[in-house]
Amino acid sequence: MSAKVWLVGAGPGDPELLTLKAVRALSEADVVLIDDLVNDAVLEHCPGARIIPVGKRGGCRSTPQAFIHRLMLRYARHGKCVVRLKGGDPCIFGRGGEEAQWLREHGVEVELVNGITAGLAGATQCDIPLTLRGVARGVTLVTAHTQDGSSLNWQALAQGGTTLVIYMGVAKLSEIREQLLAGGMAADMPVAMIENASLAHQRECRSNLTAMEQDASAFELKSPAILVIGAVAARSALYCGNESAREADLSVDINAGYQRA
Numbered sequence: 001m002s003a004k005v006w007l008v009g010a011g012p013g014d015p016e017l018l019t020l021k022a023v024r025a026l027s028e029a030d031v032v033l034i035d036d037l038v039n040d041a042v043l044e045h046c047p048g049a050r051i052i053p054v055g056k057r058g059g060c061r062s063t064p065q066a067f068i069h070r071l072m073l074r075y076a077r078h079g080k081c082v083v084r085l086k087g088g089d090p091c092i093f094g095r096g097g098e099e100a101q102w103l104r105e106h107g108v109e110v111e112l113v114n115g116i117t118a119g120l121a122g123a124t125q126c127d128i129p130l131t132l133r134g135v136a137r138g139v140t141l142v143t144a145h146t147q148d149g150s151s152l153n154w155q156a157l158a159q160g161g162t163t164l165v166i167y168m169g170v171a172k173l174s175e176i177r178e179q180l181l182a183g184g185m186a187a188d189m190p191v192a193m194i195e196n197a198s199l200a201h202q203r204e205c206r207s208n209l210t211a212m213e214q215d216a217s218a219f220e221l222k223s224p225a226i227l228v229i230g231a232v233a234a235r236s237a238l239y240c241g242n243e244s245a246r247e248a249d250l251s252v253d254i255n256a257g258y259q260r261a
């Protein structure tokens, strides 16, 4: 039997947002290496598995990446069914790409399982459509945190006309605001800051580009949180459509049935 590791996304927190494939991988797992943004409630799907926490939140206790690699390799080579469980999606700011490459280079088969990434989940939980006809024709996912200190092209982000979803931004609000303002984004651009998206203790703070740092501080915004920056983050964005079209929609006779053209 060849060695195999499943790199699985656990979604943003709400256990009901787990995919069926993730549930199947968990139910077959002998060993689960789990990140600390994963909600423990999902572990009900792997009652017999050995659970190894390998989380590493910025500034807190951390498990070296090389150690995680070797742990996965060791269990896989012993014929164990290994699940590497990550918050959100394994390949969105989750090192899924790196881990998959390293494992494959060491002869291990890898299967990636999508999870719902926090940025998408957080927006949807707050009724924010990240794309909206006539308002936002795209969405850009970025992280405010880099290990190598490299900088984003803020001007392109400020002027790109897409909704920005920023991960790991809580400690960088001042820089984000300054860079986007300098890049030409409107000072009153709506911002939504969503903490613990999809969990029972989710909180959301609505603001705008100029006020977001002050509002976040008054709100005591804490990590994990995502920022959604763009016109769609205004509560009124959904009602920008054509009123007469909305009236026409509402006049549909619900008893008439649906006729195929």
Ligand code: SAH
Pocket: 012, 013, 037, 086, 087, 088, 089, 090, 091, 092, 093, 094, 116, 117, 118, 119, 122, 166, 167, 168, 169, 194, 195, 196, 197, 198, 199, 223, 224, 225, 226
């Ligand atoms: N792979 C993960 C992202 C890991 S990076 C995913 O796809 O979601 C960690 C960052 O994700 C956090 O700093 C925060 O910005 C965001 N995040 C993760 N879970 C979150 C949650 N439940 N609510 C809000 N933001 C979250």
